[in-house]
Amino acid sequence: MDWHESSILSERARILVRHLGNLEKNDASCCGISLAQCHAIMEIGRKGKINPNDLADLLGVDKTTMSRTINNLVESDLAVRHLNGGDRRYVVIQLTKNGQRFFENTETDMKRYFQSVLERIPEDKRSQVLESLEIFKAAVKNCGCALYTGWKSTHPTQ
Amino acid sequence: MDWHESSILSERARILVRHLGNLEKNDASCCGISLAQCHAIMEIGRKGKINPNDLADLLGVDKTTMSRTINNLVESDLAVRHLNGGDRRYVVIQLTKNGQRFFENTETDMKRYFQSVLERIPEDKRSQVLESLEIFKAAVKNCGCALYTGWKSTHPTQ
DNA sequence: ACAAATAGTTATAATCTGCAACTGTTGCGT
């Protein structure tokens, strides 16, 4: 059990997440759209069509929050709700032309950003970094355990 | 200019950030403390002592938000404010005994989590992943540009 | 000595969030 390596991993992942997260937050607020709305648009755009419940799970928010976020998108003419003919409980969400444009522009922006990140990585290390991110991503996703397992039991609960 | 690689990079970083972010969010809410408060505790703990302004910059929030977050911590007996003798404009924040315990427990939890992530990475890839994360982190930090540079100009602004 | 700059706090208002309770729809067992 290598305690030292996991400490390094923890540190690097933390800084990375915070840095990219802040970047997102700062830049999202400058275009009249909330971060939650932006994330929703990006996921709807990638999936093409999706129902609110799955979208809520994907983004890790409550379905009521999702419902309201979708309201905002619809009011801003960025997304539309359709009723699924087969099962009328289901609602299908899709992007409008406006939303589609937003989605594509933002995806291009993100690629451009990561392009410039890539340029800051030595050329002979790029494929290694790409592969490692995939490995790390898979390890994180497969790790069912919680981040702060000890909180409930070991933390002073005020 | 390799558009394909930056696309892959973007995708992997995005999923990683969202996954770890959600993990944080879900687990933070279960111990009577907000995510903002938790982040603040962790940074105060790592720095030992820090002033509100620097802490706000570090966490990417407004200083007024920081002030209130610190209020919460003080009320919960997790941190204390001290007046800096030298320049009485400055406030120094430190953890209380309670806060210190919280900090140490959480740091241990995080290490434990990343330990189990590490165990899911093939042994012969671990040092490569660790190195790559460092490279990637540095590249992200040094990249002064914004994530969504095009939003202001190219996005439909509502 | 006095204006500008700095660190920090409070007032206000807007936004985001989730739990509880609700409607409407479907599937299942009898």
Next chain:
DNA sequence: ACGCAACAGTTGCAGATTATAACTATTTGT
């Protein structure tokens, strides 16, 4: 066919978080 549980989705409410603007207090520079 009926009733009931399960499910998708929405709204009422109440609490938490956030930033902008206006403020106090302290220091620095001229």
